[in-house]
Amino acid sequence: MTTDIDSEIRSTLRRWAADVTVGEVDPADASLTRAFPPADRRHRAPLVGAAAAIVVAGGIVAALLARPGPTRVHTTGVAGTPGAGVTKSTVPDATKPSVPGTTLGQPAMIVLSGAPGWHLSYFLDVPGGPQLRYTEYHFTNAKGGYLQVSFYPPGTRGHQSLHPMAIEVRGVTGVLTQEGARRYRIDWTELGRTWEVDGSPFANPQALVSLVAHLRVVDRATWKASLPAAASPVAAAVTAHPHLEVSWSAGSPVTCSSPPVVAGGAAFASTTTTSPVAAGRRC
Amino acid sequence: MSKAMTVIGDTSFDALYRAHYGSMVRLATLLVDRQELAEELVQDAFARLYQHWSKVVSPLPYLRTCVVHASQDALRRRRLARRHQGRLVPGVVDPTEHLRDAIVALPARQRAVIVLRFYEDLTIDEIADSLKCRPGTVKSSLHRALSHLRKAIEP
Numbered sequence: 103m104t105t106d107i108d109s110e111i112r113s114t115l116r117r118w119a120a121d122v123t124v125g126e127v128d129p130a131d132a133s134l135t136r137a138f139p140p141a142d143r144r145h146r147a148p149l150v151g152a153a154a155a156i157v158v159a160g161g162i163v164a165a166l167l168a169r170p171g172p173t174r175v176h177t178t179g180v181a182g183t184p185g186a187g188v189t190k191s192t193v194p195d196a197t198k199p200s201v202p203g204t205t206l207g208q209p210a211m212i213v214l215s216g217a218p219g220w221h222l223s224y225f226l227d228v229p230g231g232p233q234l235r236y237t238e239y240h241f242t243n244a245k246g247g248y249l250q251v252s253f254y255p256p257g258t259r260g261h262q263s264l265h266p267m268a269i270e271v272r273g274v275t276g277v278l279t280q281e282g283a284r285r286y287r288i289d290w291t292e293l294g295r296t297w298e299v300d301g302s303p304f305a306n307p308q309a310l311v312s313l314v315a316h317l318r319v320v321d322r323a324t325w326k327a328s329l330p331a332a333a334s335p336v337a338a339a340v341t342a343h344p345h346l347e348v349s350w351s352a353g354s355p356v357t358c359s360s361p362p363v364v365a366g367g368a369a370f371a372s373t374t375t376t377s378p379v380a381a382g383r384r385c
Numbered sequence: 386m387s388k389a390m391t392v393i394g395d396t397s398f399d400a401l402y403r404a405h406y407g408s409m410v411r412l413a414t415l416l417v418d419r420q421e422l423a424e425e426l427v428q429d430a431f432a433r434l435y436q437h438w439s440k441v442v443s444p445l446p447y448l449r450t451c452v453v454h455a456s457q458d459a460l461r462r463r464r465l466a467r468r469h470q471g472r473l474v475p476g477v478v479d480p481t482e483h484l485r486d487a488i489v490a491l492p493a494r495q496r497a498v499i500v501l502r503f504y505e506d507l508t509i510d511e512i513a514d515s516l517k518c519r520p521g522t523v524k525s526s527l528h529r530a531l532s533h534l535r536k537a538i539e540p
Contacts, residue, residue: 124407
């Protein structure tokens with residue numbers, strides 16, 4: 103029995119992996135990583151490591167994370183793209199509201215308005231206090247368009263890109279990365295949160311920026327009214343269950359579950375989850 | 386597969402990227418289902434590897450560990466497994482598809498253990514290194530996962 107199930111699992115996984123079609127890797131993708139020369143890192147590493155061990159204390163790190171400082175944007179990425187070949191330092195304005203008089207709520211409440219054909223297909227809200235709360239929206243259209251909008255604590259994204267470039271988005275400077283053919287990701291800080299959009303397929307980054315301009319921060323009543331009928335329980339669920347993870351995807355009911363408990367409390371840094379998520383249930 | 390590969394220099398990083406990007410995307414896809422998400426996780430893993438290039442002695446195990454951890458975090462956060470579990474249809478005829486659904490429905494750690502054991506062909510100790518847990522934990526996770534899968538494919 104053991105051997106049977108072993109081989110069955112093995113063959114199932116092999117077939118499954120074979121179904122995954124990975125496009126040819128463009129050598130340029132790898133060479134773009136030279137925006138951060140490893141040789142420099144090799145020379146700096148011992149000093150940086152020693153200094154960090156002495157200087158960095160938990161309180162200082164927490165303070166720095168809570169107050170994002172200047173973001174150095176390396177723009178030695180794709181030739182011919184905006185800002186290529188230039189290194190630019192920017193200080194995104196964390197408090198600038200995109201809509202006067204409106205603030206980013208809990209959860210982050212946005213709508214994609216004035217973009218015909220696009221509709222909400224997925225929503226996720228993970229509680230954890232104002233600094234850790236994570237909200238995610240997926241918008242899709244009939245042409246295969248995909249836009250993911252995620253809200254992270256400030257300063258937690260935008261530093262991990264292989265070849266970041268500066269780009270103007272919603273009146274501030276964001277960090278653009280090309281994730282694949284006609285697929286782009288932009289991070290920026292707005293209303294005290296890190297916004298991240300990941301969209302495909304888009305002819306160029308500006309097409310994504312144009313769509314992102316249609317994202318509006320709204321009040322709870324407007325947000326609730328904007329939800330698709332099937333997702334309408336989301337609004338009540340996030341209020342009734344502020345400590346539960348609430349999610350909805352097109353074709354599925356709204357579900358609630360306990361959020362993951364993460365060591366150190368840094369839910370979206372590279373940490374290890376210490377306990378599994380409790381089973382989801384309708385809510 | 387080289388278990389302790391040491392590469393030095395930017396060109397070697399490029400070579401590693403070209404050689405293993407596809408296999409890492411396949412591994413991540415088995416762990417999180419969505420190839421789009423898998424590609425993102427693998428890109429982030431390579432970026433992380435690049436940042437620590439000077440300190441990493443064995444890039445491939447390091448990369449695999451990054452991919453597995455990121456996949457587990459993503460899986461737990463998005464609860465993809467649970468959503469797929471909701472789509473299971475009783476009485477599915479094709480036992481292969483049933484098994485695949487059952488793997489998807491496993492908790493994140495059990496699923497990682499199954500994939501690393503039966504797809505990556507890692508030993509218990511290697512899996513423990515990748516998951517940063519004890520070999521005994523791997524064994525118990527494997528045992529529980531196999532029990533679930535046996536029940537799932539029983540007629």
